[in-house]
Amino acid sequence: MSQTSHDRLLIIDFGSQVTQLIARRLRELNVYCEIHPYQNVTMDFVRDMAPKAVIFSGGPDSVTREGSPRAPQEIFEYGVPILGICYGQQVMMHQLGGKVVSGHGTAEFGRAFVTPTGDLDILNGWFADGNEQVWMSHGDHVSQIAPGFEVFGTSPNAPFAITADTDRHFYAVQFHPEVHHTPKGAKLYENFVKLAGFSGDWTMGAYRDEMIRKIREQVGDKKVICGLSGGVDSSVAAILIHEAIGDQLTCVFVDHGLLRKNEAQEVVGMFRDNYNIQLIHADESELFLGELDGQSDPETKRKIIGKLFIDVFQKHADTIEGAEFLAQGTLYPDVIESVSFSGGPSVTIKSHHNVGGLPEKMGLKLVEPLRELFKDEVRALGRELGLPDSFIGRHPFPGPGLAIRCPGEITREKLDILREADAIYTDQIRKHGLYDEIWQAFVAILPVRTVGVMGDGRTYDYACALRAVTSVDGMTADYYPFSHEFLGETATRIINEVKGINRCTYDITSKPPGTIEWE
Ligand SMILES: Nc1ncnc2c1ncn2[C@@H]1O[C@H](COP(=O)(O)OP(=O)(O)OP(=O)(O)O)[C@@H](O)[C@H]1O
Ligand SMILES: O=c1[nH]c(=O)c2[nH+]cn([C@@H]3O[C@H](COP(=O)(O)O)[C@@H](O)[C@H]3O)c2[nH]1
Ligand SMILES: NC(=O)CC[C@H](N)C(=O)O
Numbered sequence: 001m002s003q004t005s006h007d008r009l010l011i012i013d014f015g016s017q018v019t020q021l022i023a024r025r026l027r028e029l030n031v032y033c034e035i036h037p038y039q040n041v042t043m044d045f046v047r048d049m050a051p052k053a054v055i056f057s058g059g060p061d062s063v064t065r066e067g068s069p070r071a072p073q074e075i076f077e078y079g080v081p082i083l084g085i086c087y088g089q090q091v092m093m094h095q096l097g098g099k100v101v102s103g104h105g106t107a108e109f110g111r112a113f114v115t116p117t118g119d120l121d122i123l124n125g126w127f128a129d130g131n132e133q134v135w136m137s138h139g140d141h142v143s144q145i146a147p148g149f150e151v152f153g154t155s156p157n158a159p160f161a162i163t164a165d166t167d168r169h170f171y172a173v174q175f176h177p178e179v180h181h182t183p184k185g186a187k188l189y190e191n192f193v194k195l196a197g198f199s200g201d202w203t204m205g206a207y208r209d210e211m212i213r214k215i216r217e218q219v220g221d222k223k224v225i226c227g228l229s230g231g232v233d234s235s236v237a238a239i240l241i242h243e244a245i246g247d248q249l250t251c252v253f254v255d256h257g258l259l260r261k262n263e264a265q266e267v268v269g270m271f272r273d274n275y276n277i278q279l280i281h282a283d284e285s286e287l288f289l290g291e292l293d294g295q296s297d298p299e300t301k302r303k304i305i306g307k308l309f310i311d312v313f314q315k316h317a318d319t320i321e322g323a324e325f326l327a328q329g330t331l332y333p334d335v336i337e338s339v340s341f342s343g344g345p346s347v348t349i350k351s352h353h354n355v356g357g358l359p360e361k362m363g364l365k366l367v368e369p370l371r372e373l374f375k376d377e378v379r380a381l382g383r384e385l386g387l388p389d390s391f392i393g394r395h396p397f398p399g400p401g402l403a404i405r406c407p408g409e410i411t412r413e414k415l416d417i418l419r420e421a422d423a424i425y426t427d428q429i430r431k432h433g434l435y436d437e438i439w440q441a442f443v444a445i446l447p448v449r450t451v452g453v454m455g456d457g458r459t460y461d462y463a464c465a466l467r468a469v470t471s472v473d474g475m476t477a478d479y480y481p482f483s484h485e486f487l488g489e490t491a492t493r494i495i496n497e498v499k500g501i502n503r504c505t506y507d508i509t510s511k512p513p514g515t516i517e518w519e
């Protein structure tokens, strides 16, 4: 646990998919919080951490099931404000003498509207206009509130949507105020931390200092290898770690043969010119492309790449005395989509090479200072560390690189075609001044050849798909609404200038149901 000197808030995680969003909403309020799975939260733990307030997250289980998760009963005597959300609300009611029932046709999934039925401090400034939209996701519901509680808001299927024991400062809501689809939900957190006495002393500057201290603590006098891709995440991680341990850090940039046009030269050049960080440029394209030869399954490709990355890092670590750690720019969305989190309901969508793609046994210990952050928070940290804006604004590029933009089998020929098409597409986007409006844009080469006619001759070449999305954190995304002129001009350029492509489509799938990458 952290020994931070800042005001602390404890989030007890009952396994919700969106627990991290609670943390995020709190960080936006400059409140320091820690998420701990309910199994680890004993009263000794609570006393040791000494939080100023506690939040119970949602979760997949039903409090009506025997053996389902509970909070330590004594936490209700601890004397700090508690906010229960969804499962957290239900468990609070149950443990304090209310009743929760399952399966009475009162499930609510999605948008709902809550009507206030009384004035309550944590609702200040929220329900000024009457009905407000909230996001619900529950099967069970509270059928009787606990002694000491009163109702402050109802929805059609949740008569106890908002309840509180105002004397003890216990608050319980059935909906999820942390998600985007509860538009004014941040207000509830703002009111809650205010009444709990938080001073808002947790800033990106504070995060940076805390992380530097933690990195030093974790690494001691050992050495760290950092996988540096030139992307925002690993660049921020590398610079942060360099601030913490200086020359104990060596960065390894791996050219796996799946990079974009001129990428290796640009990244290595930029780091060598601007930073005094030890950097190894590992050209391993033969190794990666050799192992990927003939493979077409997306997860197999990801697993092979993940393993080879580690082999390469290990190989270089072996040449450096005392190199026991591997640093990566892993972010929270990489984690949540790759692994089921603390027994929660989230499923594995794809094995991001740096998380789910890691081999089970690895000689190096991980240093992942950005593991709790979302992309826009990493960008803010990058600004705090003085990274140039052009760098901070770079579109994300996945670790497995072009391998997952080449659905099916990868060949050198396809990769070359893809690199050319991608360079033209990016050039078009920059020329039209759209780069900064877009979260990510790329070309995927499709595993299909189509018939065309060029210069009166027949062509039988690859089709490609252009992709461009807007997003805040990569977790959800929408396609970018290019003008038809832009799309037409870009398709013409790609087909005219890239030998091997004779057809161009624009992908207009949002996430969900699609993902951003094609594999
Ligand atoms: N070519 C590479 N060489 C070395 N390490 C890499 C490479 N590609 C990815 N990694 C490692 O895997 C991590 C995850 O990759 P990811 O693409 O999510 O992050 P990033 O490249 O740092 O940033 P961005 O998301 O902006 O592309 C990186 O932070 C880095 O540590
Ligand atoms: O570090 C990474 N390793 C990976 O294996 C990986 N796969 C996808 N991505 C990037 O993550 C974001 C979400 O991608 P998806 O919607 O395709 O899952 C998008 O920004 C993707 O580019 C990866 N990043
Ligand atoms: N989102 C939640 O926390 C759900 C709580 C509980 N599993 C229910 O269905 O009611």
Ligand SMILES: [Mg+2]
Residues within 6 Å of the ligand: 229, 231, 232, 396, 397, 398, 399
């Ligand atoms: Mg990247």
